[in-house]
Amino acid sequence: MNTVIAFIFMFGLLVFIHELGHLIFAKRAGMLAREFAIGFGPKIFAYRKDETLYTVRLLPIGGYVRVAGEDPEIVDLKPGYHIGLEFNDVGKVNKIIVNNKSKYPNAKVVEVERIDLDHDLTVDCYDLDTEEKYHYEVDRKALFVMDEKETMIAPYDRQFTSKSVGKKGMQVFAGPMMNFLLAIAIFIGLGFIQGVPVEEAVLGGIQEDSPADQAGLMEGDEVVSINGDPVEDWMDFVLTVQDMPDEDIQISVDREGEIVENQLTVGSVTERGETIGRIGVMASFEKSPGDVIKYGFTQTYDVTVLIINAVGQLVTGQLSLDALAGPVGIYSATDDIVQTGIMNFFTWTAMLSINLGIVNLLPLPALDGGRLLFIGLEAIRGKPLDPQKEGVVHFIGFALLFLLMIIVTWNDIERLFM
Known part of the structure; x- marks a missing residue:
């Protein structure tokens, strides 16, 4: 049971810190962060604060920050659609009800002639009863309501795609960066406790x-x-x-x-x-403060070099895929390390944090490194790549990474029973 608790704590900490980096720099850049999630799959916990929904999900295989503009926006309303509108005290639209309009008796049901929720934030529409034409302004924090679920609209200046190359790159890089900072902090903490x-x-x-x-x-x-x-x-x-x-x-x-x-x-x-x-x-x-702080940085550097060399050996074929460990292998190693004491457990946590940072910086689709590669190409070309084509590349990359995870996990299971 101690190993289970330790593994959940370690996994949660590494993912939380990584995604917190993405979240902090998204907000600093003025991006709308719709969701901060630990895990994937069905929600087992949800809490909304301000613009962001914080969730813990069932499958402990990572996490994500969903930023407006990284994926196609929630709803594409076209001319002829019938929608419900609710208004705030100054007469601006603050709710756009897409379906189940009968459940919102105070909403005004209209037919869309033109709607712009990116730049102008306006709705041109017809009253269904009088066929009279209306022009409404939309509040910047208006909500889409679909299947009775509310989601904030994202004006273009709140979307990922609207930001400069520097801000986009920093938001993506912030996740791995936080993993390195976590490792430094852990090594410094261990240094003050046990000395260096x-x-x-x-x-x-x-x-x-x-x-x-x-x-x-x-x-x-x-x-x-x-x-x-x-x-x-x-x-x-x-x-x-x-x-x-x-x-x-x-x-x-x-x-x-x-x-x-x-x-x-x-x-x-x-x-x-x-x-x-x-x-x-x-x-x-x-335990002198200067030496302890130096130790935090030097240990992180040494482990980083060690892992990069191992990755290089994988690429050149000096190491086989059998050398990789997935969640099962990491759990098994954690079980062994927990038995040796809490100091070794936190050293292991710091090493895994560095590993997570390095792996995410690899220039592979679906990883932060792959996204940084596309942002770099945007900087060179002076314009972004086609979002749909980039999305396809990331989807294929994610599918291949998922397949690799299955293979590595199978190898882990085989090693447990050898």
């Missing part, structure tokens, strides 16, 4: 009865050399010891300004079929 490892080869905790303990090494000792070879930093020290399992070595350490020589026999452990050296020491940690 110092770069120097300074010994932290000494395991009882370990080779280091038996040789008299002490917490705070800084390793100067091994067998006379200088040690540059902690990683150099770790790699050197790992390469010397079961060997007798001489370690020189700086202890409060005095060089102390220590003789010991390196222990050994087997990891993934390989025997490596261990002497039973841990890194030294510190």
